Amino acid sequence: MRKEIKIIGSGFSSLAAASYLAQQGHDVTIYEKNASIGGRARQLKKEGFTFDIGPTWYWMPDVFERFFADFKKKPSDYYELIKLSPAYQVYFGVNEFVTIADNLPQIIQTFEAIEKGSGKKLEAFMKEAQSNYDIAIKDLVYRPGVSPLELVTLETAKKVNQFFGNISKDIRKRFTNSKLIQILEFPVLFLGAKPSDTPSFYSFMNFADFGLGTWHPKNGMYSVILAMEKLAKELGVTIITNANIEKINVKNNIAESLTVNGTTVKGDIIVSGADYHHSESLLDQKYRAYSEKYWENRTFAPSSLLFYVGFDKKIxxxxxxxxxxxxxxxxxxxxxxxHPKWPEEPLFYASFPSKTDSNAAPEGKEAGIFLIPLAPGLQDIPEVREEYFEKIITRFERLTQQTVKESIIFKESFCVNDFIKEYNSYKGNAYGLANTLLQTAFLRPKLKSKKVSNLYFTGQLTVPGPGVPPALISGKLVADLIAKNL
Structure with a gap:
């Protein structure tokens, strides 16, 4: 039966859900409060430079392929993918760095050169990581988190200990070199928790890294958003921007309409891809499934302090x-x-998309994105942003043996206050709810409201978790659940 479905937000999960629901034959409209679509994955253009505001890593290409294949399409129908070679580089000191190649055999050689015997250990670790990837990404993450029994399969039964161990211990059992340990712990940071709080089973992220490689969509991650927008519109989805949702109106436990910019818009089914906590705040108190105390006690993935910098020379x-x-x-x-606080000596990440993509910066210039992971909810003031930029850019100059400060044309920043203002993000988190053992699968906030019969949620605070590929999957899961419940 054809239904009027209203979707809040236009991030990856909302766009995915919209396409699947339109494919089912429903009349689907997306409402986006900002002037441009994409949610956290928007774009900044300035003085000939182009920056991805949000995600910059394209991992798990198979998940994107599976998404487009569901509509008899391929990513290449919409955007060009470039495999990064090398995948990335990790600095540990002045001229002291490890370069991660774009293929596993070379990475094994790199490990062996740093710690004798570690090459074979990495090979064995990666076989296990690949096995976990096959179980997780091809099967488990495509389950809706309705029941604990979803996690019980013949394959997971054999790996039950991996749900109670942790990545940090596993890596340290095999490797002693601190550089190799940090490189292997790095991918689980995408899951939003400390390696010591992340179940061993999530080593599948190491296979996503070393096994599948790191990619760049030409013109940036926003190319994927534009591809999904095009697909959604081809399927008949309507997208309305500058549309702020003020309330989800419920009567007799049924969501009847949305209040959008002061106007009532009726719908048979409501799906929110906005921040889950914010989405529930749009409901009257009695219809909220999760209390403020519940959210206070969750482990949230970090927020970030980001800088988008235009340089007048190549870095x-x-x-x-x-x-x-x-x-x-x-x-x-x-x-x-x-103990959440501003870090004295933060680790940081830098991305220079113009190294790969000439469209990211004018000729002879460089686009730089710098990111410091932070606790959500920190006090965010301009003076502190400046202090931290000075910290990391000074270290950057020392570590890479060059001067860059006087080559800065402009810089824009984005931090806790912006995540709250732009995305209604709980405490300004950047990546949603962390994937710890007690926040996995059926233990995450539900895709379907417990109190409102036709209200659903999608995105990084629900199933399956943080990250772009899980967001695509979350959109599929909620659409499948709606189909099942009609």
Missing amino acids: ENVEHHSLFFDTDFDVHAKDIYD
Whole structure:
């Protein structure tokens, strides 16, 4: 039966859900409060430079392929993918770095050169990681988190211990070199928790990294948003921007309409891809499934302080993706998760898309994105942003042996206050709810409201979790659940 479906937000999960629901034959409209679509994956254009405001890593290409294949399409129908070679570089000190190749055999050689015997250990670790990837990404993450029994399969039964161990211990059992340990712990940061709080099973992220490689869509991650917009419109989806949702109106436990810019818009089914906590705040108190205390007690993935910088020259001694792990990882992690505060010596990440993509910056110039992971909810004031930019750019110059400060044409920043203002993000989190053992699958906030019969949620605070590929999957899961419940 054809239904009027109203979707809040236009991020990856909302766009995915819209396409699947339109494919089912429904009349689908997306409402986006900002002037441009994409949610956290919007774009900044300035003085001939182009920056992805949000995600910059394209991992798990198979998930994107599976998404487009569901509509008899391919990513290449919409955008060009470039495999990064090398994938990325990790700095540990002045001229002290490890370059991660675009293929596993070379990465194994790199490990062996750093720690004798580690090549074979990495090979064995990656076989296990690939096995976990096959179970997780091809099967488990495509389940809606309705029941704990979803996690019980013949394959997971064999790996039950991996749900109770943690990545950090597993890696340290095999490797002793601190650089290799940090490189192997890095991918799980995408899941939003400390490696010591992330179940061993999530080693599948290491296969996503070393096994499948790191990619760049030409013109940036926003190309994927534009591709999904085009697909959605081809399927008949209507997208309305500058449309602020003020309320979800409920009567007799049924969501009847949305209040959009002061106007009532009726719908048979409401799907919110906005921040889950914010989405529930649009409901009267009695219809909210999760209390403020519930949200206070969740482990949230970090927020970020981001800088988008235009340089008037090419930057040397860096790759497209460069990580700066020259300070204590554990201390920074404690400042995010254990005792939230601004870190004294933060690790940081830098991306230079113009190394790969000439469209990212004018000729002879460089576009730079710098990111510092932070605890959500920190006080965010301009003076602190400036202080931290000075910290990291000074370290950047020292570590890469070059001067860049006087080559800055402009810089824009984005931090906790912006995540709240632009995305209604709970405490200004950047990546949603962390994937810890007690926040996995059926233990995450539900795709379907417990109190409102025709209200659904999608995105990084629900199933399956944070990251762009999981967001695509979340859109599919909610559309499938709606089909099942009609």
